[in-house]
Amino acid sequence: xxxxxxxxxxxxxxAEQPVVVAxxxxxxxxxxxxxxxxxxxxxxxxxxxxxxxxxxDRLSVKGARWLAxxxxxxxxxxxxxxxxxxxxxxxxxxxxxxxxxxxAAIGHMRHEFGQQRFAxxxxxxxxxxxxxxxxxxxESIATVVAIAPLPxxxxxxxxxxxxxxxxxxxxxxxxxxxxxxxxxxxxxVRWRVPCLFLYGADDTEYHNFxxxxxxxxxxxxxxxxxxFTVEVWPGRVHIPEDPDRMRAITERQLSWLDxxxxxxxxxxxxxxxxxxxx
Amino acid sequence: MSQAVLxxxxxxxxxxxxxxxxxxxxSAALYGVYCVPQKYLGRDRxxxxxxxxxxxHMVTQRMQVLASRKAAGTGFPAFRYDSRGHGDxxxxxxxxxxxxxxDDACAAADHAKAVSRASEVIWVAxxxxxxxxxxxxxxxxxxxxxxxxxxxxxxxxxxxTAIRTKLFCEVAQGRRSGATxxxxxxxxxxxxxxxxxxSYLYGALWHxxxxxxxxxxxxxxxxxxxxxxxxxxxxLSVNNQNLLSTIEGRGxxxxxxxxxxxxxxxxxxxxxxxxxxxxxxxxxxxxxxxME
Numbered sequence: 001x002x003x004x005x006x007x008x009x010x011x012x013x014x015a016e017q018p019v020v021v022a023x024x025x026x027x028x029x030x031x032x033x034x035x036x037x038x039x040x041x042x043x044x045x046x047x048x049x050x051x052x053x054x055x056x057d058r059l060s061v062k063g064a065r066w067l068a069x070x071x072x073x074x075x076x077x078x079x080x081x082x083x084x085x086x087x088x089x090x091x092x093x094x095x096x097x098x099x100x101x102x103x104a105a106i107g108h109m110r111h112e113f114g115q116q117r118f119a120x121x122x123x124x125x126x127x128x129x130x131x132x133x134x135x136x137x138x139e140s141i142a143t144v145v146a147i148a149p150l151p152x153x154x155x156x157x158x159x160x161x162x163x164x165x166x167x168x169x170x171x172x173x174x175x176x177x178x179x180x181x182x183x184x185x186x187x188x189v190r191w192r193v194p195c196l197f198l199y200g201a202d203d204t205e206y207h208n209f210x211x212x213x214x215x216x217x218x219x220x221x222x223x224x225x226x227x228f229t230v231e232v233w234p235g236r237v238h239i240p241e242d243p244d245r246m247r248a249i250t251e252r253q254l255s256w257l258d259x260x261x262x263x264x265x266x267x268x269x270x271x272x273x274x275x276x277x278x
Numbered sequence: 279m280s281q282a283v284l285x286x287x288x289x290x291x292x293x294x295x296x297x298x299x300x301x302x303x304x305s306a307a308l309y310g311v312y313c314v315p316q317k318y319l320g321r322d323r324x325x326x327x328x329x330x331x332x333x334x335h336m337v338t339q340r341m342q343v344l345a346s347r348k349a350a351g352t353g354f355p356a357f358r359y360d361s362r363g364h365g366d367x368x369x370x371x372x373x374x375x376x377x378x379x380x381d382d383a384c385a386a387a388d389h390a391k392a393v394s395r396a397s398e399v400i401w402v403a404x405x406x407x408x409x410x411x412x413x414x415x416x417x418x419x420x421x422x423x424x425x426x427x428x429x430x431x432x433x434x435x436x437x438x439t440a441i442r443t444k445l446f447c448e449v450a451q452g453r454r455s456g457a458t459x460x461x462x463x464x465x466x467x468x469x470x471x472x473x474x475x476x477s478y479l480y481g482a483l484w485h486x487x488x489x490x491x492x493x494x495x496x497x498x499x500x501x502x503x504x505x506x507x508x509x510x511x512x513x514l515s516v517n518n519q520n521l522l523s524t525i526e527g528r529g530x531x532x533x534x535x536x537x538x539x540x541x542x543x544x545x546x547x548x549x550x551x552x553x554x555x556x557x558x559x560x561x562x563x564x565x566x567x568x569m570e
Contacts, residue, residue, distance in 0.1 A: 005368065010368055014368065018298040018299065051552070052339060052551075054366060055336060055551065056336065056476045056546070057476060057478065058364075058365070082340065083339060089552055089554050090550075091550045092550070239451070241444075241451075241475045241546050243474075243476060243478055
């Protein structure tokens, strides 16, 4: 992948629009990257979740412009309490994603930019936020990419029960696949939303996810189970400190999203939006 | 208690109108936000925030947002921006030089003065941005005051610390390479790029800024200055003390605030990646008001 800004991406960058989304915890500030006029419309709006909207090495900025150069609408925004958004910055709880922020962002793109079909993507907590939006927005979501999300509450206890704090007398009682995560899985199945889970074999988060694979996912019908693509890379994926690894993850995420562009066909059909079909 | 203390983060956003958009600097389009105060107390001055670099930009961005809103909420027009290759701006960081960063700071100051109709600039600079702001001040004659948030004094040491942090993180993850800081600098020289924590260090910035020294860049500075040291130590560091003495020796007025709550500057904490210090927000706002 070309990591330098290409001419098309620069064109998209110059046309970016700052937006303000009305959120439950105050105003959320974001940037909409409009599809390049030189590309064929992808028929999909990608929402890239992050803390803040250019977390780390600005890979979401690169990603949004890369996708826009290929015809996608993109939104990246700051959660409440982060970046420019209102609200208080709190230590996150991995099992309590910022669902209200996600729903507000999707609603904004629907009402202000006429978008009807969405793809959601996020890393770790942001992946859980993406997953959590499906329960209410499933009908409009084409796919979700969740990079190394923690499906439970206390990842380290599963891999290293000896590290349990004094307050925990029995590490076996700690929830490793939470009810919230199970509900998110059920929502994906209910709405038939394909999802890419990407983990590293050495990720602590993957230990928890393997429990989900053996339980929640194993109970699904084959057609339902086929909605879930689980990729496990050697080493670690949940390693934001490593910029090379983060680039590789971003590249995979973008290629997955690019695969969900709608293909134009001749003549509109009843019930099909804007002359596109999946 | 000052008025600033009474204003919460959310209230501050409501007390000023923000104008968000892009402005030109050389061939780049830079993202900038102008915070318009409801009533002007800043007389003929506009506050311009000069951001940190690399991962530290992300760690401290929230503080700049809150501080610019607090400044505007209490009467001072304020402007914050992202340099090229940073934040929401266009451009790539890989060929970015120190001169480019200073050009962008000057373009931001020009833009801020134009939209606010102010004639002087109060700089609030963060970490590596302190070197950039100091260099910008040296190019211009409109610097009214300078706040330094945990200033980087020597660029060379800043880069070496970033590399040490990277090596420390690798050891913590069980990936001890055996490389030294000198080995990494050799790799940077040879390849023109070096991965550090969460980001990259590029040869263009290293070569163009490694000799930058805050004391030298501020060699003639003698206007109002705030040194906000953000460290666990109870007293001023030697670098900060020397800077204070030098500016005071020229007749400049220097305020000092010691902030003990230190973020993990270059470590990329995932559970709380952005740092907020109400103490620093209050100290900076009170310093602004103290100049009136």
